[in-house]
Amino acid sequence: MSCAHPWETVGSVSTLTPGVLPLDVRDVVFEYVPGTRVLDSWSAQFEAGSVTALTGPSGRGKSTLLYLLGLMLRPRSGSILVDGNDVTRLADAQLAHLRAERFGFVFQDAALDPSRSILDNVTETALYRGQSRRSVTPRALDLLTRFGVDIPPKRKPGQVSGGQAQRIALCRALLAHPKILLADEPTGNLDPATTTLVVDALRDHARNGAAVIIVTHSPEVAAACDRELRL
Numbered sequence: 328m329s330c331a332h333p334w335e336t337v338g339s340v341s342t343l344t345p346g347v348l349p350l351d352v353r354d355v356v357f358e359y360v361p362g363t364r365v366l367d368s369w370s371a372q373f374e375a376g377s378v379t380a381l382t383g384p385s386g387r388g389k390s391t392l393l394y395l396l397g398l399m400l401r402p403r404s405g406s407i408l409v410d411g412n413d414v415t416r417l418a419d420a421q422l423a424h425l426r427a428e429r430f431g432f433v434f435q436d437a438a439l440d441p442s443r444s445i446l447d448n449v450t451e452t453a454l455y456r457g458q459s460r461r462s463v464t465p466r467a468l469d470l471l472t473r474f475g476v477d478i479p480p481k482r483k484p485g486q487v488s489g490g491q492a493q494r495i496a497l498c499r500a501l502l503a504h505p506k507i508l509l510a511d512e513p514t515g516n517l518d519p520a521t522t523t524l525v526v527d528a529l530r531d532h533a534r535n536g537a538a539v540i541i542v543t544h545s546p547e548v549a550a551a552c553d554r555e556l557r558l
């Protein structure tokens with residue numbers, strides 16, 4: 328799965344330090360309920376330029392792991408390193424700043440702001456990271472068209488389907504060129520042609536220097552990634 332996209336050559340992810348991993352997970356233990364471990368001494372390294380598929384049976388902890396990787400949950404023990412720095416004990420505000428600077432999220436709830444238009448939702452992270460409105464707006468519209476979100480961009484997110492909301496979140500993430508992109512079932516509700524478009528876009532994003540990590544139940548999508556980690 329590969330093809331050229333208009334946004335492929337526009338911008339790039341944050342400056343990379345050669346040899347430093349964007350994400351390095353070491354011996355992470357996590358439990359929601361004391362004594363019931365969802366992750367038990369789990370370790371993995373995620374390189375820039377690579378797409379990793381997280382797969383495995385329902386309830387095995389894939390989404391939980393994605394929330395840990397996205398610094399939205401804290402491990403009970405073990406470490407998570409971002410760009411070689413242990414972030415496990417940072418304060419909440421520092422973690423929020425790191426998330427905004429470094430991460431892109433395409434999660435099932437999409438996390439769109441219902442009070443703002445679809446276009447504003449797509450551009451907000453790129454604008455926060457210092458890109459100009461003039462440069463990001465045409466690309467935002469290109470992305471929405473490319474991923475088949477054929478609705479007026481001035482409309483509010485409350486008027487779109489769940490699958491459209493997730494693709495809007497994908498457009499928002501790609502537009503901001505995050506160094507680490509995390510996606511939970513990004514192709515879950517999509518037809519085969521749109522699935523190919525989304526997987527190609529995630530692969531292109533990785534080729535531009537990002538670490539991309541996706542949860543998927545689809546063997547075809549997992550096979551199109553650079554590696555598969557099974558939980």
Ligand SMILES: Nc1ncnc2c1ncn2[C@@H]1O[C@H](COP(=O)(O)OP(=O)(O)OP(=O)(O)O)[C@@H](O)[C@H]1O
Binds near residue numbers: 359360365391392
């Ligand atoms: N907020 C929570 N409180 C307590 N337990 C939880 C919570 N969220 C998830 N769990 C439990 O943690 C385990 C892992 O859940 P998780 O959603 O990470 O699995 P998953 O592999 O992503 O599943 P699926 O493929 O069905 O989405 C499950 O046993 C689940 O019931």
